[in-house]
Amino acid sequence: MKKHAPATLRNRDAILSVLREELPVTGRVLEIAAGSGEHAVFFARWLAPRKWVPTDPSPDALASIAAYAREAKLPNLEAPLELDASVPDWPVAKADAIVCINMVHISPWTATQGLFAGAAQILSNSRSPLILYGPYFESGIPPAVSNLQFDAGLKERNPNWGIRNVDDVDAVASDHGFARRSRHTMPANNLTLVYRRM
Numbered sequence: 697m698k699k700h701a702p703a704t705l706r707n708r709d710a711i712l713s714v715l716r717e718e719l720p721v722t723g724r725v726l727e728i729a730a731g732s733g734e735h736a737v738f739f740a741r742w743l744a745p746r747k748w749v750p751t752d753p754s755p756d757a758l759a760s761i762a763a764y765a766r767e768a769k770l771p772n773l774e775a776p777l778e779l780d781a782s783v784p785d786w787p788v789a790k791a792d793a794i795v796c797i798n799m800v801h802i803s804p805w806t807a808t809q810g811l812f813a814g815a816a817q818i819l820s821n822s823r824s825p826l827i828l829y830g831p832y833f834e835s836g837i838p839p840a841v842s843n844l845q846f847d848a849g850l851k852e853r854n855p856n857w858g859i860r861n862v863d864d865v866d867a868v869a870s871d872h873g874f875a876r877r878s879r880h881t882m883p884a885n886n887l888t889l890v891y892r893r894m
Contacts, residue, residue, distance in 0.1 A: 698732070699733075699756070700732060704735055710882050711735075711829055712739065718878065724747045725739075726818070727751060727796070728751055728779065728795070728811060729796060746792075747772050747774060748772060748774065781811040781814060782804065782807040784810070790818050794826045794827065800828060801832075801857060812868050815874070823892060825892055827889070827890050827891075828890075831885060831886050842885055862887070862889065874891040875894045
């Protein structure tokens, strides 16, 4: 029932360092597309007293998250929720931050649009961040060969997937009242992008 995502062990410490810098010191953090649940357990453990709320649209992922949560027994890790970012009605009324790791490039563009639309509805105040992690292309910066190869592989699997350009993400953010406030260079040619209300 528990799934394992090898990338989790490689990127979690680098992401944790950014989250400690960008998240509010308390409150409820909603994780979109939590996948296996390994990140959820790791971040809940190291980011207490913040409450961590993992979500995913996949029943298999939700089962894996629940299995990891039962094993970890962390008081600040809430039960996983079924949530599809592209669907308007989210099962959460309010959050103090949103974290979304490795979703934007392996989902249709409508999921990214829905992510910002949902964030505009539930983030509690102007300082509440929406934090994205993953590979991105940037205008004026030559892409890494590994990212070009990864992008081609993604599009072969699903033509609606692919590494997005940061400019396009910024434009969707702006449409929903957000602006990019920081950019963190991460290992393996990834970025963490942090958006807050304008």
